[in-house]
Amino acid sequence: MSIDQRDTDSTPYILKMPPEEPSKGPWPPSNGLTTPIVPRSSAILSVYGSAHIAAPASLVWQVLRDTSGYPRWNTFVPRVTIHSQPQSADKSEKDKHLLRKDTSFTFHVVMDSSKPSKVTDIRARVTDVSTPEEPSDYVHQTLADRQDEEKTYTLDLRKVYRISWTTEGGFIARGLKCERFHEIIDLGEEGCEVRTWENQGGLLAYAVNYLYKDLFMRKFPEWCTELKVEAERLSEG
Numbered sequence: 001m002s003i004d005q006r007d008t009d010s011t012p013y014i015l016k017m018p019p020e021e022p023s024k025g026p027w028p029p030s031n032g033l034t035t036p037i038v039p040r041s042s043a044i045l046s047v048y049g050s051a052h053i054a055a056p057a058s059l060v061w062q063v064l065r066d067t068s069g070y071p072r073w074n075t076f077v078p079r080v081t082i083h084s085q086p087q088s089a090d091k092s093e094k095d096k097h098l099l100r101k102d103t104s105f106t107f108h109v110v111m112d113s114s115k116p117s118k119v120t121d122i123r124a125r126v127t128d129v130s131t132p133e134e135p136s137d138y139v140h141q142t143l144a145d146r147q148d149e150e151k152t153y154t155l156d157l158r159k160v161y162r163i164s165w166t167t168e169g170g171f172i173a174r175g176l177k178c179e180r181f182h183e184i185i186d187l188g189e190e191g192c193e194v195r196t197w198e199n200q201g202g203l204l205a206y207a208v209n210y211l212y213k214d215l216f217m218r219k220f221p222e223w224c225t226e227l228k229v230e231a232e233r234l235s236e237g
Contacts, residue, residue: 027050027195028048028152028197029151029152031151032046033046033048033152033197033199034143034149034152034199035152035164035179035180035181035197035198035199036127036138036139036142036143036179037127037166037177037178037179037199038177038178038179038199038200038201039143039199040199042177042199042201043199043200043201043205044200044201044202044205044206044208044209045198045199045200045205045208045209045213045216046197046198046199046200047197047198047213047216047217047220048195048196048197048198048220049195049196049197049219049220049221049222049223049224050193050194050195050196050221050224051193051194051221051224051225051227051228052187052190052191052192052193052228053191053192053193053194053227053228053231053232054190054191054232054235055191055192055228055231055232055234055235056186056191056192056235057161057184057185057186057187057191057192058161059231059234059235060161060184060192060194060227060231061131061161061184063227063230063231063234064099064163064182064184064194064227065098065099065100065163066097066098067080067082067097067098067099067105068097069230072230073226073227073229073230074223074226074227075110075113075222075226076109076110076219076222076223077107077108077109077110078108078110078116079108079119080097080105080106080107080108081105081106081108082096082097082103082104082105083104083105083106083123084103084104085100085102085103086100086101086102086103089103099126099129099163099165100126100129101126101127101128101129102125102126103125103126104123104124104125104168105123105124105125105126105165106121106122106123106124107121107122107124108120108121109121109122111212111215122167123167123168123169123170124165124166124167124168125165125166125168126163126164126165127164127165127166127179128162128163128164129162129163130157130160130161130162130163131161131162132157132158132159132160132161132186135157135158136157136162138164139153139162152197153183154183154185159185159186160183160184160185160186161182161183161184161186162181162182162183162184163181163182164179164180164181164182165179165180166178166179166180175202175203175204176200176201176202176203176204176205176208177200177201177202177205178198178199178200178201178205179198179199180196180197180198181195181196181197181198182194182195182196183195183196194224194227194228195224196220196223196224197220198216198220
C-alpha cells in the first residue's frame with residue numbers, strides 16, 4: 001500500500017491497493033500480529049502458522065469452511081459441533097456444516113495427541129468472512145492502527161479469502177479474549193498461501209501462555225500442513 005499526501009487540510013491520505021502483490025513485507029511481522037478484538041498491544045499470547053499449497057485458493061477455502069470434513073484431516077480439531085447459523089444461511093444438508101459469518105460452534109480440541117478421546121471444548125463464533133467475490137471491511141473498520149493492518153493482513157481483497165472467529169460463552173470466555181484469523185492468498189498458477197494466527201488477551205491468557213504456548217506453536221503449523229495435504233489430495237483427485 002502506498003500513501004500519497006496531496007493536501008494536508010482536505011484529503012491527507014489516498015490509499016492505493018497494489019494490483020499484483022497479494023501481501024507486503026515479511027510475515028509474520030517482526031513487531032507482532034494483530035486482530036480487531038485483541039490488538040497487538042493487548043496480546044499476551046500470539047501464535048501462528050503458514051504453508052504454501054499447490055491447489056486453488058477456492059478449494060482450500062472450501063476445505064477450511066466445511067467442518068464435516070475435519071475428521072479426515074484435522075488432528076487438532078477432529079470434530080466440530082455447529083450450534084446455530086445466521087438466518088440468511090442456506091439450510092440444505094450439504095451446507096449446514098459450513099462456517100459463515102455469525103456461525104456459533106464448538107471446537108472439540110485434542111490437546112494431547114496420545115489421548116485422542118480426551119477433548120477440550122472451545123465455544124466460538126465467526127466474526128467475519130471475506131472473499132474476492134464479497135469482500136468485507138471488518139478489518140479496516142475495526143483496526144485503529146493502520147500500520148498494524150498493513151503488516152498483518154493481505155491488503156488486496158481481490159486476492160484473499162479470510163475468516164476469523166472469537167471465543168464466546170462459559171468461564172473461559174469471561175477471562176480470555178481471543179480471535180483467530182485465516183487468510184488464503186491466491187497466487188494464481190502457483191496455488192495459494194495459507195496463513196493462520198491467533199491473539200489472546202485477558203487474565204487467563206497468562207495461564208494459557210505458560211501452559212500451552214509451545215503446544216500451540218507446534219499445532220498451528222501442523223494445522224496448515226494438514227490442510228495442505230487434504231487440499232492437494234482433493235485437487236489431484
